[in-house]
Amino acid sequence: MAGLLPVADALARVLAGATALPEEWLPLAEADGRVLSRDLVATRTQPPAAVSAMDGYAVRAADLPGSLTVIGESAAGRPFSGTLPAGTALRIFTGAELPDGADTIVIQEDTARHGDHVSVATSSPRGRHIRPQGLDFAEGMVGLTAGTRLDPRKLALAAAMNHARVPVHRAPRVAILSTGDELIEPGSTPGPGQIVSSNALAVALLVRREGGIATDLGICPDRLDATLAAVRGARQAGFDILVTSGGASVGEYDLMRDVIEHEGAELGFWKIAMRPGKPLMMADLGPMRLLGLPGNPVASFVCSTIFLLPLLRKLAGRRDIEAATEEATFAVDVGPNDLRADYLRASLDWRDGRLVATPAPVQDSSMIRVLAEADALVLRAPHAPAAPAGSPCRIIRLSQRGLPPAG
Ligand code: AMP
Numbered sequence: 001m002a003g004l005l006p007v008a009d010a011l012a013r014v015l016a017g018a019t020a021l022p023e024e025w026l027p028l029a030e031a032d033g034r035v036l037s038r039d040l041v042a043t044r045t046q047p048p049a050a051v052s053a054m055d056g057y058a059v060r061a062a063d064l065p066g067s068l069t070v071i072g073e074s075a076a077g078r079p080f081s082g083t084l085p086a087g088t089a090l091r092i093f094t095g096a097e098l099p100d101g102a103d104t105i106v107i108q109e110d111t112a113r114h115g116d117h118v119s120v121a122t123s124s125p126r127g128r129h130i131r132p133q134g135l136d137f138a139e140g141m142v143g144l145t146a147g148t149r150l151d152p153r154k155l156a157l158a159a160a161m162n163h164a165r166v167p168v169h170r171a172p173r174v175a176i177l178s179t180g181d182e183l184i185e186p187g188s189t190p191g192p193g194q195i196v197s198s199n200a201l202a203v204a205l206l207v208r209r210e211g212g213i214a215t216d217l218g219i220c221p222d223r224l225d226a227t228l229a230a231v232r233g234a235r236q237a238g239f240d241i242l243v244t245s246g247g248a249s250v251g252e253y254d255l256m257r258d259v260i261e262h263e264g265a266e267l268g269f270w271k272i273a274m275r276p277g278k279p280l281m282m283a284d285l286g287p288m289r290l291l292g293l294p295g296n297p298v299a300s301f302v303c304s305t306i307f308l309l310p311l312l313r314k315l316a317g318r319r320d321i322e323a324a325t326e327e328a329t330f331a332v333d334v335g336p337n338d339l340r341a342d343y344l345r346a347s348l349d350w351r352d353g354r355l356v357a358t359p360a361p362v363q364d365s366s367m368i369r370v371l372a373e374a375d376a377l378v379l380r381a382p383h384a385p386a387a388p389a390g391s392p393c394r395i396i397r398l399s400q401r402g403l404p405p406a407g
């Protein structure tokens, strides 16, 4: 099979010329899942002054051990004004500002209070239980870098750095068109030879998880007028990506080529050295990139994972765009691979302190059930030699199964 395109080359073509979408400013609560379009700098220092990390007494370490006169208190938001003289202590609470003169906190449990005196039986290292000014971050520091995907933790940091809004890339808008005369929507009554469409749903949900906005355009029959109308509608609606599913057979490919020709563009069609998911189509319709995925459900999912999601992440402004992989170990002997990269559906287990992968015995690319039950895709490089049980492999994780037991 000469002329098969390596996966990496196909991915490079899918990503070629794609750049991060324009910037917009969003309130923090609306920015979850978005990607920062520029560095975010702290506009203040945290903590703004040295504060106590515990409830207790602010003292001078040199006075310990001893009995000290309590001259006042400092609580969070209500600092003590004035300097702490030698031989005195200040009642202090967690997060409260340390007064000038004090250099150590003695925790409440290590003291005895008698009226306006507090006695401390032991000495304490200077600086104990004090959070110095700027421990967390200092004004002017880059707290979050451009390209970071925002999540609840990172947005909490943005808030602490005193930002109300953040600059992010616009979310990619993705339309999904299922093509095929045989397809019906889930829940309909199938006629003879009909198949329930499942690809659009999976693609839409994958897109949403990555922070994209997915729109299902429904099912389109394998006819020029219908397909052309759907593609034109997607262009007019201003989608960034149009994903089509199905159309891998010769007649359907011809149809898609006619559609793209009518739109004044050129259709790229590559047979990729991968299994599942050999054929992939691509066309640029103005600013909208069309990606034509194969119709087989497993091929559709794997091609979405390997090609569509990286494209989406690039448009969203992310730097880490390729599918993340992890190391695992084969639980069983695996035979040598042919010239196509293989993505084996496999189960994962944690066994003897190792993550082990067991490929499903049947790897047919039409089998959505096997994909649904899988915990991972095991990557097999083209021409990989036979791998006996116990040899290492790379996986793309699909579920949380096989994580080490807690504790
Ligand atoms: P195609 O790529 O159009 O040749 O389709 C390959 C196989 O995938 C055929 O068996 C189709 O019935 C099936 N298929 C196509 N589109 C879908 C879809 N949206 N959902 C589930 N199966 C599909």
Ligand code: MG
Pocket: 179, 180, 181, 246, 247, 248, 249, 252, 295
């Ligand atoms: Mg078809």
